[in-house]
Amino acid sequence: MFEAYWDAHKGNCVQLTFANERLSYFVKSKANNNGLWFVFEGLDDAIRDLHRLVGNAVVEDRHILVGTGSTQLFQAAAFALSKHQKIDASTAVVAEAPYYSCYPRAIEYYESRILHWAGDAKKYVSSSKESYIEIVTSPNNPCGAPRQAAVVDNGLGSNAAGFLVHDLAYYWPTFTPISAAADHDIMLFTLSKCTGHGGSRIGWAIVKELAIAQKMAQFIELNTIGVSQDAQVRATGLIRAIMKGYNSNSQLIKSLGPLDAAPAADHLVQPAAVAAAKDSGHDEELLLLQDLIPERQFFHFGKAMMEARWKGVRAALAGNQSVTVQDPSAPAHCTFMGTTSTTYPAFIWLKSIKEPAEDCQRFLKSKLGILARAGEAFGVSNQYARVSLVGRESEVAVLLHRLAALK
């Protein structure tokens, strides 16, 4: 979805690499002293500066650990925490349903004696016989809702033998108003949902306790002997490019006041046209006009695009009798944007409301040719299905067109 932005601003991060650069596994870095030997110092700095600019996570007195995508960091955290606890039993890993479909797969694939997937956090009751890890995804994948820890306290005190891992992949102004700087023990972010460069495979964890960060680094050392330096250098440049758009650098950040309000996104989308085309059966007017996207700051661009897409989704689905879509959240103030808005989730979370109950993913595929992921993968019934809203503008246009055909 960010391709149009980077096409327009491709010169904002031009990197030149010679053959004699980055031969070694090892990098000169202040993090070396802490055993986080593969973290490129420039990236560590850029990540901290970006969070200071956006205000979405506390980075002071925290350790930054880079991973080959946040997927590797999730596994690193699970193994590290499991080895960190003192109860001699397999550690349960849970998340409130619907949960990101990759979590159970990533835990179960190893068939580890020290970790097992235990499903929905709301149904899990902590005990003194095993420790648990709850992964809190906020905003949540698939539904976009804000989330907090959900494990039932069994009278052992809060988080008796439990650890929390916060997956904040979507906690950017693009997708949700930033209410405060998140401050949890382990927070995961990914370049993929920040700048859009999923192909680089760069994620990062912000970790409070050095001992945990070191155990996570050990997993990454055993798993892949560190993280590609080429990818880390690229990520550094891309993050700096976003910051340049806000005329920001690490020295200036703290003195920055609230930014200008986001420009109105109305010229990006034609919700009225969507509704009209739905009525009239005319297809062409459903197309979102990528050409109209103006030059603007990255998060403002992203938020405007998501706002436009969601207007399109709600218009396309208005009045249909087949599916419901997640409600918009109550409008909230965004400390970064300085404006008030609802969330704009990365995914459409649909529920089939036909009687008798229908498989939503199959329905979408057979009736509309829309590819979705079925609810069961997310720990709920197949009445639900997830549809991506972060593809290319042309794909979203086709998607909205097909959704609008729903009766």
Next chain:
Amino acid sequence: MFEAYWDAHKGNCVQLTFANERLSYFVKSKANNNGLWFVFEGLDDAIRDLHRLVGNAVVEDRHILVGTGSTQLFQAAAFALSKHQKIDASTAVVAEAPYYSCYPRAIEYYESRILHWAGDAKKYVSSSKESYIEIVTSPNNPCGAPRQAAVVDNGLGSNAAGFLVHDLAYYWPTFTPISAAADHDIMLFTLSKCTGHGGSRIGWAIVKELAIAQKMAQFIELNTIGVSQDAQVRATGLIRAIMKGYNSNSQLIKSLGPLDAAPAADHLVQPAAVAAAKDSGHDEELLLLQDLIPERQFFHFGKAMMEARWKGVRAALAGNQSVTVQDPSAPAHCTFMGTTSTTYPAFIWLKSIKEPAEDCQRFLKSKLGILARAGEAFGVSNQYARVSLVGRESEVAVLLHRLAALK
């Protein structure tokens, strides 16, 4: 060790990256059709062309799977083969001792129910009750010896329930004469030991059976959702840079005759000087003169450097009464170089020969300030220790100087 080469030839691979490149996880590739969706087609092509040029591995009708270093591919192979077999018991993973110290750690860290490290392949007896995976490292890490499968056949027929994985990281003209194109079920290579760019974290597997390659790809998908595209693009350029040095491209390779013999390496090294300095106590003459390294073809450069280093090692250790070093192999013809030579292992594999038996790693550290890895990590006694010979030229000069102090 290849830094001097790339410093002199840094312009041979200059890559320019704009912000709008490689956003997606997915790449357009012919391998997509086979489920190897994250393999960059340009790298697949470059790897095949390089092996055709060097003649060290069969690539026709084989699948190329890229990994985040060959470490990830080793784990991918172990999990894939374990899930591929039909015996309902944990699969044993073995390697002939001394074996690469990372194998047991990489298998044991997961504490998996479906895989366990079972130590020395020479002591492992196959049975019908469990399947096994033998990793054959040739030339071997730590000792440089050529290796073949070593599991004892228990009357069940060769490899009754066994799978072989060949780690050919060091099977390049740099380290050993190339006798023939290796042709095994699963062969692992790594950019780190080929071009020297360990920091990129790129390895590759050449796999005969598509079903196995797909299961390995599934591990990498769950583990890291593919492999950094930035790193894959860089690896492609570096491999092409080496090939350009041989005026080679995919069209020309098959018509290439034997290459010119490697230039004599005598001007690179002063074995006589090493011996003389050892006698006289003069330090300065032990320095290998990096400035003298001439412009030359990559593998010829690497081989000449390793030959020079080994001359230095043997001269430094001549006549000492403390340690023995692995014998040179019998000279063999290299189909790539067109010359005959011994192997030049990446590591010095030392054995303390003092009475009573001494811990070689501790001895090297306390007496000479030499950092080594102790034998136990490689599945043998601590009378043995491994010292790297693939560091920077300046480091090797210090190493040789210290070794020469041995009595």
